[in-house]
Amino acid sequence: MTTNRRTALKLGSAAAATLAASKAQAQKDPDVIVIGAGLSGLYSAMLLAEAGAxxxxxxxxxxxxxRLxxxxxxxxxxxxxxxxxxxxxxxxxDVSANVGVELVDHQSRRDLSPEAHKDPTNTELALRGKLIPKGDWPTHPLNVMPEGAKDRFPGRGFFQAVIGQNNPLEAFEDWLDADSAQFDRSIYEVFKEIGWSDEAINLNYNTNVQYGTSAHDISSLMWFFTQAWFKLQGDLDRVAFKAPGGNQSIPEAMAASLPGEVHLSKEVIGIRSEPGQAEVHCGDGSVYKAKxxxxxxxxxxxxWLKFDPLLPALKAQAIATVPVxxxxxxxxVPKKPFWEDDGFSPAMWTDTDCGEVRALREGEDANQITCLMAWGRGYLADKLDSFSDEDAMARVIADYERIRPAAKGLLEPAGIKSxxxxxxxxxxxxxxxPGTVTTMVKALIDPADRIHFCGEHTATSNRGMEGAMESGERAAFEVLDVI
Ligand SMILES: Cc1cc2nc3c(=O)[nH]c(=O)nc-3n(C[C@H](O)[C@H](O)[C@H](O)COP(=O)(O)OP(=O)(O)OC[C@H]3O[C@@H](n4cnc5c(N)ncnc54)[C@H](O)[C@@H]3O)c2cc1C
Structure with a gap:
């Protein structure tokens, strides 16, 4: 093909247009895309922006x-x-203070009365649908507590103290060391070794289970770390801060502090790593590019994400198998304080569909109970999810009323969240x-191609919200090292 002046001009303008488009693209494409505006994502974005990325x-x-x-x-x-x-x-x-959210200490509201911190058993115990007055518990026929602990209230407070007495970790951060793998077996085995019966394990651990579905499927190594970490929190300062307007106010203020807007309703469906850049594909067809x-x-x-190229085998295995x-x-919401009629606390720890019911005092008056919150965990959560929202709420209220006739007709359902x-x-x-800690935690953390990973599941020295923040910080520094 011969090129005349006209074609050359045409080619020139096409090339110029391509150049202009790629320049605009270069301006538009950020250094980093953060997927997820939870605590870990927002904190990593704040640190990256602060560092000039x-x-x-x-x-x-x-x-x-x-999850806030x-x-x-x-x-x-x-x-x-x-x-x-x-x-x-x-x-x-620190971050809450920096973004202008003044936290309020709710520790004194965590127990039923201002004096209740002296009485950790202020929650009532109800088994097989019947409330067991505290005075009756030590000699009650359903009491299967271990010898020497017949007067103890079952559940987390008790078994966590026992785990503390048997914790072999010198420092809780050691939980990921290769040497600690010897402790990575089921917490069931640990309880058995210290002489608990199956009935005691079932009552204390499997009822209202907080981690796993039963003592069989949870690592004792995870518990040794978690127990020591929780203890440290209280030893440092016995506080339970909350944000006015709800804790969601914290990520809202963090997002507002960023130089650009968070793009909402962008469901990511795939991530592709290429030489020089990564592409993030969203369900609405949009594609984001970054280093x-x-x-x-x-x-x-x-x-549910498509990774291209596929993730390394161990990482893919961790994502496929680590449970949540x-x-x-x-x-x-109680229409009136029915507990004043029957004389028992409205907070209950049960083995029914109510699960564990906490009495919350979140309003202006720190002494007034504003709502009851029922927690269904593990298989109970599955069971509640199998009903419609209305039926699940009706079921929980019916079970509560069976145990507490004084509450009949006085509980208004205000919402459900699965x-x-x-x-x-x-x-x-x-x-x-059991047996997964020392390999799977690291596999979840490791970067793959141009993708870095964070979120509470990748924290190594903290759990919960602080774990999310720790992981966001680690990921931000990881990225700053390579861009
Ligand atoms: C019932 C409950 C009680 C808790 N109690 C406490 C407590 O008392 N103390 C404590 O410290 N911690 C507690 N936690 C844990 C704490 O809330 C979490 O650890 C923390 O908020 C997790 O933050 P994250 O950034 O890791 O994850 P997330 O907050 O889950 O952030 C991940 C983000 O990714 C987004 N996302 C997911 N999929 C996609 C997709 N396909 N495309 C785009 N975006 C996507 C999500 O919408 C989300 O915004 C509790 C959590 C729950 C649920």
Whole structure:
């Protein structure tokens, strides 16, 4: 083909247009795309922006905050998700102050009366549908507590103290050391070794299970770390901070502090790494490009992502197999203080469909109970999810009323939240099965091609909100090292 002047001109303008487009693209493409506007994503974006990197946060939901989600339709904004900011949460406390959120200490409201911290058994015990007055418990026929502990209230407070007495870790951060792998077996085995019966394990651990579905499927190494970490929180400062307006106010203020807007309703469906750049593909057809990507998505939601190239085998295995806790919560608002009629606390620890019911005091008056929150965990969460929302709430209220006839007709359902039915969470916190800790935690953290990973499931020295922040910080520094 001969090139005349006209064609040359045409080619020249096409080349110029391409150049202009790629320049605009270069200006538009940030250094880093952060997927997820929960605590870990927002904190990593804040640190990257502070260090001078350009960053775009994209979020699948139509709100920021992720697993911080406040029930703003209920007095005092109780939390569907992350609740207490504890004594050792340095990053959470600092960042909240820096973005203008003044935290309020709710520790004195965590127990039923201002004097209740002296009485950790202020929650009532109800087994097989019947309330057991505290005085009756030590000699009650259903009391299967271990010898020497017949007067103890069953559940987490008790077994966590026992784990503390048998914790072999010298420093809790050692939980990921190769030497600690010897402790990575089921917590069931540990309880058996210290002489507990199956009935005692079932009552204390498997009822209202907080980590895993039973003592068989949870790592004792995870518990040794978690127990020592929780103890440290209280030893540092016995506080339980919350944000006015609900904890969701914290990520909202963090997002507002970023130089650019968070792009909401951008459900990521795939990430492609290429030489020189990464592409993030969203369900609405949009594509974001950057030098690096930080993926903060919770473990089960990553199972729906297309990674190109495929992730390394161990990382793919960790994403496919590390379990997360199942939790379904129900909020009930009392029409009147029925507990004044029957003389028992409205907070109950049960083996019925009510699960564990907490009495929350979130309003102006720190002594007034504003709502009851029922926690269904593990298989109970699955069971509640198998009903319609209305039927699940009716079921929990009916069970509560059976135990507490004084509550009949006085509990108004105010909402239900199943974290595992939420497509942007698909469950709650990561839990570690026996024999997986020393390999799977690292596999979840490791970067793959141009993708870096954070989120509470990748924290190594903290759990919960502070774990999310720790992981966001680590990912931001990881990226700053390579861009
Ligand atoms: C019931 C409950 C109680 C809790 N109690 C406490 C407590 O008292 N104290 C404590 O410290 N912690 C608590 N936590 C844990 C704490 O809330 C979490 O550890 C923390 O908020 C997790 O932050 P994250 O950034 O790791 O994840 P997330 O907050 O889940 O952020 C991940 C983000 O990714 C987004 N995302 C997911 N999929 C996609 C997709 N395909 N495309 C785009 N975006 C996507 C999500 O929408 C979300 O915004 C609790 C959590 C729950 C649910």
């Amino acid at each position: 350009t960053v775009q946060v994209i979020e699948g939901r139509d709100r920021v905050g992720g 989600f406040s029930a703003r339709n209920v007095e005092g904004n109780p939390e569907w998700g992350g609740d207490s900011i504890l004594g050792g949460y340095g990053r959470m406390q 690096r990507v930080i993926c903060t998505m919770p473990i089960p939601t990553m199972r 806790q199942k939790i379904t919560k129900i909020i009930m 974290w595992q039915s939420d497509p942007f969470a698909a469950g709650d916190w990561a839990v570690w099965s």
